[in-house]
Amino acid sequence: MSERDSERSVSQTVRAQLALRDMILSGQLRPGERISELQAVDITHVSRTPVRLALVRLEDEGLLQAIPSGGFMVKAFSERDILDSIELRGTLEGLAARFAAERGASARNLEPLKECLADLDQLVRQDPVSEEAFSAYVTLNARFHALLTELSGSAPLIRQIDRVSALPFASPSGFVMAQSALPEAHQILLIAQDHHRIVVDAIENREGTRAEAVMREHSRLAARNLRLALRNRTHLDLLPALALLKSAAD
Amino acid sequence: MSERDSERSVSQTVRAQLALRDMILSGQLRPGERISELQAVDITHVSRTPVRLALVRLEDEGLLQAIPSGGFMVKAFSERDILDSIELRGTLEGLAARFAAERGASARNLEPLKECLADLDQLVRQDPVSEEAFSAYVTLNARFHALLTELSGSAPLIRQIDRVSALPFASPSGFVMAQSALPEAHQILLIAQDHHRIVVDAIENREGTRAEAVMREHSRLAARNLRLALRNRTHLDLLPALALLKSAAD
DNA sequence: TGAACTCATTATGTATACATATATCTCGAT
DNA sequence: ATCGAGATATATGTATACATAATGAGTTCA
Known part of the structure; x- marks a missing residue:
């Protein structure tokens, strides 16, 4: 119950960030794979605005890499x-x-x-x-x-x-x-x-x-x-x- | 001339980021001062969406500090x-x-x-x-x-x-x-x-x-x-x- | 066969309207 | 006079529509 409460109280941005992070760390999104905003919207069920913020945050967390022409891909590590x-x-x-x-x-x-x-x-x-x-x-x-x-x-x-x-x-x-x-x-x-x-x-x-x-x-x-x-x-x-x-x- | 070209080609987000950074480093925005999105909109003449992204970027650049209740303030350093x-x-x-x-x-x-x-x-x-x-x-x-x-x-x-x-x-x-x-x-x-x-x-x-x-x-x-x-x-x-x-x- | 061009598709960038939370100020009661 | 409650103003959070740029598929021409 406390989990549902916290889920409700937490911002969409954070929710999206958590969901995407989980998918990256669990391998459901693979290194090198591009992750489009709309795709992220489908995954997280929040709109593009918070999704975009979540992507930016995951970028400086180091899990995503910015693509020069725009957008992000899952970072790969040697x-x-x-x-x-x-x-x-x-x-x-x-x-x-x-x-x-x-x-x-x-x-x-x-x-x-x-x-x-x-x-x-x-x-x-x-x-x-x-x-x-x-x-x-x-x-x-x-x-x-x-x-x-x-x-x-x-x-x-x-x-x-x-x-x-x-x-x-x-x-x-x-x-x-x-x-x-x-x-x-x-x-x-x-x-x-x-x-x-x-x-x-x-x-x-x-x-x-x-x-x-x-x-x-x-x-x-x-x-x-x-x-x-x-x-x-x-x-x-x-x-x-x-x-x-x-x-x-x- | 090349400066005007580059200004035109660069995204609003980057433009806002540069403008705000300048104002912070030049002391026009003082440490501890809250910097609201609308204020930033007035300063940079771009809309809230790119302004917000610029603020987030400046935060992880270390120039801004997130306020727990939302928003940002100029970071102060000892x-x-x-x-x-x-x-x-x-x-x-x-x-x-x-x-x-x-x-x-x-x-x-x-x-x-x-x-x-x-x-x-x-x-x-x-x-x-x-x-x-x-x-x-x-x-x-x-x-x-x-x-x-x-x-x-x-x-x-x-x-x-x-x-x-x-x-x-x-x-x-x-x-x-x-x-x-x-x-x-x-x-x-x-x-x-x-x-x-x-x-x-x-x-x-x-x-x-x-x-x-x-x-x-x-x-x-x-x-x-x-x-x-x-x-x-x-x-x-x-x-x-x-x-x-x-x-x-x- | 391959290279290049065109156009459709899909991506991101931006602006804005609306929802909700937070801060502030006034007014009233103690 | 001070504290508190409520209303008002202002902040951020979110969704979405529209603009523009990148991508890829299909076709045409060399």
Whole structure:
């Protein structure tokens, strides 16, 4: 019921944006495919005006690409693009961690991050990590990264990180679920959590360079997960984001 | 004449975007001020539909801020925001330089960058740098940074750098003209050019870390210029970008 | 057979009318 | 005098009609 309420209260523009985004990420609209406004109108059942705004928003979200002669097409990403986006996020989160450290995040501001860290600890402790635990991990992990980003205290940086993380395959939790299907799952989780711990410690001790380096390395776990997932091509269904991957067959 | 042609050929949306951007950067629309669609219609003489698109574009350009209840206001930046944006650009350009170095930019791709470097050398050699030389420097400097960014070969990274550099005070050439009025002008120019030379050298020798570090430091010259310009409050008129600065008086 | 041109179709660009939400100002009551 | 309610004005949200540009199919000519 609350969903129907929110559906009613939300603007047509947002509704269209959500619907189109879903179709792109689920692969119903394929990379390279042109997406005309009228087609989008049919899909979303809203008129051209909000549809057009939704398309523009999806463009700067990075999911669509403007066609020079007008209109939009679904953006296609190479594996390299994805890896670069991950490295990019790592670099920005590294900067955020450095800012937090150098500027002396107050104990009060560090508190939520530490709580989040403790919650994550509890999850990671289980040896065979249950499916639900993985799902909870994804949520908490996202929260940890969001808190860390906030801790930088830099609005321009927060903005950029949010923009990069909007691409599902570049987001901090983008490949965690895929990882759950891997034999190395628990091991990677332990390493990731160790990174989390180190970063908080470094920030607390004002070790900017250390905090930065660790966050950079941390993001490379996502790259590792991606490569592993692509190799054992099982469970790719856990990665809707890969619908955007340029297939080599094309 | 060509200007009139281009004015005619360009879409109303772009025209509105340009007009509004000018007014924001020139300070005719002040930070914090709400900018209603009808007001924008009056200013730009185009109808609400393209005006609205222009406003959305200016929002993700970073010049406007969405108001929760709808509409937009001119974004206000603190001095800290500006400094952070510069550091952010430096970090991203550093990553671009590292990519270029690690991935082995080919001699053929390095050529244009080296030419640009040589052109800059000639300008910098003059001791009292003329006004025109400064202006030429701005152009060439922008070109150098663009070429370097391209050299990373990473579309996602290029995109991000372009986004950051869209803010006038974060762009590589944002404070060069202001610098021209300073007594330290020539000295800073020499240092900047030395950075340029080192970065090219590092890329050529595949020294990724060195290239990255130098580009980071390079961006801090802009921060230095900003501080100097704000201190000797003369020649602030050379910095239209500062129209966006939150005044302490407010 | 292939290249180019024409015309029909379909796309986007723009303006505007209408609907709805939000802010403001006045007036009245406490 | 201050607070609150209601009306008025003004904002944005949405739909749609019309204008214009791009696209593609079919045909004709070299």
